[in-house]
Amino acid sequence: MNFEIQYIGKLNSNTGNIDATIILENGKRFSATFFTIENINEIINSYKCTGECLSGKYFWASDLIIVNSLDQETIYRTIRDIIDNNEINFACSEITQ
Amino acid sequence: MPDSHGIYTDRGTLVAIRKGDQTLPFQRIGDTYIATEPSGNTIVWTPDQSGDIESSSANYPAQTDPFPNTTISFPSDIGVDNSTSYPVYDDADSGIYGYPADSGVGDLGAVFNSTPRPLISRIEGNPKLVKEAEITGRSHQDSIDKLTAQLQNGNLNPGIGTKPIGHGLSEARARDGARVYFRVTSNGIEILGKSDKSNQQKVINEVIKTFGR
Numbered sequence: 001m002n003f004e005i006q007y008i009g010k011l012n013s014n015t016g017n018i019d020a021t022i023i024l025e026n027g028k029r030f031s032a033t034f035f036t037i038e039n040i041n042e043i044i045n046s047y048k049c050t051g052e053c054l055s056g057k058y059f060w061a062s063d064l065i066i067v068n069s070l071d072q073e074t075i076y077r078t079i080r081d082i083i084d085n086n087e088i089n090f091a092c093s094e095i096t097q
Numbered sequence: 098m099p100d101s102h103g104i105y106t107d108r109g110t111l112v113a114i115r116k117g118d119q120t121l122p123f124q125r126i127g128d129t130y131i132a133t134e135p136s137g138n139t140i141v142w143t144p145d146q147s148g149d150i151e152s153s154s155a156n157y158p159a160q161t162d163p164f165p166n167t168t169i170s171f172p173s174d175i176g177v178d179n180s181t182s183y184p185v186y187d188d189a190d191s192g193i194y195g196y197p198a199d200s201g202v203g204d205l206g207a208v209f210n211s212t213p214r215p216l217i218s219r220i221e222g223n224p225k226l227v228k229e230a231e232i233t234g235r236s237h238q239d240s241i242d243k244l245t246a247q248l249q250n251g252n253l254n255p256g257i258g259t260k261p262i263g264h265g266l267s268e269a270r271a272r273d274g275a276r277v278y279f280r281v282t283s284n285g286i287e288i289l290g291k292s293d294k295s296n297q298q299k300v301i302n303e304v305i306k307t308f309g310r
Contacts, residue, residue, distance in 0.1 A: 008297055008301070009262065017258060019270070021298070031297075035257075043258065046254065050255065052247075052255065059272075060272055061257055061273075062294075063274070063294070096295070097296060
């Protein structure tokens with residue numbers, strides 16, 4: 001199934017994570033947020049002083065997908081694989097509005 | 098007054114360690130602070146026990162970006178360069194602290210934010226933003242409240258990190274998909290919009306249309 005990825009903001013490998021909307025050819029839309037492991041570690045470290053998530057004892061995020069590199073090709077191949085494996089409904093929230 | 102570790106805990110939460118133009122993640126273990134540079138180098142230090150370091154007398158210019166470049170002048174008697182360029186948080190109550198050069202820390206800055214900033218909602222002026230904020234509130238109000246509380250208390254990078262959306266406007270992002278759009282002004286934090294992931298782009302477009310330069 002073909003799909004389109006619309007990024008919310010600029011895709012920049014230095015920014016650590018990015019929101020995106022995945023639009024399937026059947027019209028269904030899903031939300032995802034792509035992180036790198038390095039970014040998650042940075043976030044958890046920052047929580048040690050803000051107190052969030054028990055001061056960094058854990059981390060979660062909705063529609064979280066970890067990629068080893070925050071670039072267009074990696075993200076496209078990731079979503080391609082998730083869709084091909086019929087996992088998109090489990091990995092990402094469907095946007096129904 | 099500084100505590101026994103030379104840290105001005107009465108200033109509130111230590112929100113950032115700055116070195117040059119970088120914000121370094123850090124943790125405190127007992128008397129020791131540990132900050133990690135992107136290169137992987139680790140800075141470990143125990144602040145001067147005397148704690149005899151007063152805050153800067155620098156002028157804080159009006160700022161609209163959470164991390165602008167500005168010049169902070171340290172008191173000359175603390176052993177670091179008298180004038181050092183730092184990106185700092187807005188709000189003069191944030192402290193920029195230099196540690197003596199012989200501490201091995203050099204021109205490291207510790208940024209505190211303690212005084213809650215006024216929150217000013219600008220959403221009411223735009224019916225579309227009001228409607229989207231109401232929709233968002235049905236499912237994400239608790240998370241929106243926590244995000245705005247963090248912003249008010251000086252943490253301009255809560256949740257999974259704040260993103261610029263252009264025009265000097267920012268998006269604070271919670272783990273559950275709640276998003277709060279804001280800008281920092283000399284009067285406080287202006288809340289410009291609220292969304293979740295389902296109406297995110299729509300709200301961003303409207304926020305930029307309404308408040309963009």
